[in-house]
Amino acid sequence: MAYNCVVLVKQVPDTKRITGQAMNEDGTVNRAALPAIFNPEDLNALELALNIKDQFGGTVTVMTMGLPAAAEVLRQGLYRGADRAILITDRRCAASDTLATSYILSCGVKKLNPDIVLCGRQAIDGDTAQVGPQCAEKLGIPQITYVEELIKLDGKTIVVKRNLGNGWQEVKGRLPVLLTVLDTANEPRVCCAKRLMKCKTAACGPEVETQIRAANPGASDEQVKAMAKQQGELLKQKGLLIEQWDLDMLNADLQWCGRDGSPTKVHRIQSVVLTAKESKSVEPTQAGVDAMIHELIVDHTLG
Ligand SMILES: Cc1cc2nc3c(=O)[nH]c(=O)nc-3n(C[C@H](O)[C@H](O)[C@H](O)COP(=O)(O)OP(=O)(O)OC[C@H]3O[C@@H](n4cnc5c(N)ncnc54)[C@H](O)[C@@H]3O)c2cc1C
Structure with missing residues (x-):
């Protein structure tokens, strides 16, 4: 099938x-x-x-x-x-x-x-x-x-x-x-x-129009539209439109659709950039990890 x-x-x-x-x-x-x-x-x-x-x-x-x-x-x-x-x-x-x-x-x-x-x-x-x-x-x-x-x-x-x-x-x-x-x-x-x-x-279609406009800077809007229509037809015949x-x-x-159909409202966007002084090295040992977890629980990041 x-x-x-x-x-x-x-x-x-x-x-x-x-x-x-x-x-x-x-x-x-x-x-x-x-x-x-x-x-x-x-x-x-x-x-x-x-x-x-x-x-x-x-x-x-x-x-x-x-x-x-x-x-x-x-x-x-x-x-x-x-x-x-x-x-x-x-x-x-x-x-x-x-x-x-x-x-x-x-x-x-x-x-x-x-x-x-x-x-x-x-x-x-x-x-x-x-x-x-x-x-x-x-x-x-x-x-x-x-x-x-x-x-x-x-x-x-x-x-x-x-x-x-x-x-x-x-x-x-x-x-x-x-x-x-x-x-x-x-x-x-x-x-x-x-x-x-x-x-x-x-x-x-809009790309064709943009290309025609760029290639014919002196052409009026009507001329651009007519040429774009013609070019669009050509592309369509070749299966390229x-x-x-x-x-x-x-x-x-x-x-x-659009804004009416979108219940999500973005109130604020914050760009968070961490500086080196905000990062902390943790010893790759059980004691180091335990200390980090303890710290995160104390400041309510975890738990
Ligand atoms: C309030 C609000 C306003 C927004 N306003 C705009 C806006 O004005 N302009 C704007 O560009 N974005 C806007 N966005 C972002 C837009 O909602 C998302 O880009 C879009 O809904 C896709 O969600 P996502 O990127 O999380 O995709 P995901 O859900 O992560 O995408 C999963 C898969 O879905 C498919 N997919 C997702 N989007 C498309 C698509 N457009 N076409 C085809 N396949 C797709 C793909 O296969 C993709 O891999 C807005 C978002 C919000 C919350």
Whole structure:
């Protein structure tokens, strides 16, 4: 049996290469100071989906919700072997917390009706690990989190190994299912040179418009739009136009999207930088550890 997989991939700031002030005054992330990358564990989710396709046949669709710039992770997905790329982008998605993000993504997934939905376990920026499980809940399908290995896929039955940190679980489930995948699950494949050459011009509508505007600085807005439409048609014929969906196309209920759909309120963001004088060496002996635990209990950090 062939399986249709949807992989939810997120473009995230590279938290290991900060090139300026990471946070804005208002507590939001200053994305300009952080180069954007493919969320690492989403590469593992994509690799698992591509393995399923290699073994059983079917399709792999990569989907992201973000600004048009997030199309870059979709291109990366195409270079690695995904068949289809979908960008959910809409101004009304702005300020979505995890609940709204999962609602919007689940509306997108519903349109594709896949057998298996794969997510990374966690994004390295938001770091909540909530989006996968919340999507499963909204889709009304079972979820298996912390997946480290696909043991068996047979008809509508899936068996996977979960890594719980201090042990493993073998879990059997029924399709359709949502999996959240760990970084220990596999070694993500690198981009395929042939596919890179084929898909490097893949772009979403706003990217096409930006390219046309840059190449034709004297053109009016109408001229740019007309040229972008023409270029978009050409890309579509070659299968290189990254599909762009908005909330209307998803039939999304706006009260569950963006700020309105986000019950999380961030009151304050504090940047904690520990200085050397705030760190303390602990003797690597039982007495040293006992003394540290005693100290932590006394100042109510523990207990
Ligand atoms: C009050 C509030 C306001 C916010 N406002 C904004 C804002 O204005 N702009 C902004 O960019 N962020 C905003 N965020 C952050 C945003 O909510 C999170 O980035 C998003 O919900 C994902 O959560 P996470 O990063 O914890 O993902 P996790 O739950 O850790 O991600 C798990 C997995 O879910 C999938 N996934 C997560 N997000 C996406 C996505 N967007 N597309 C595809 N797959 C995905 C991936 O597979 C990922 O590995 C806001 C958060 C809060 C709390």
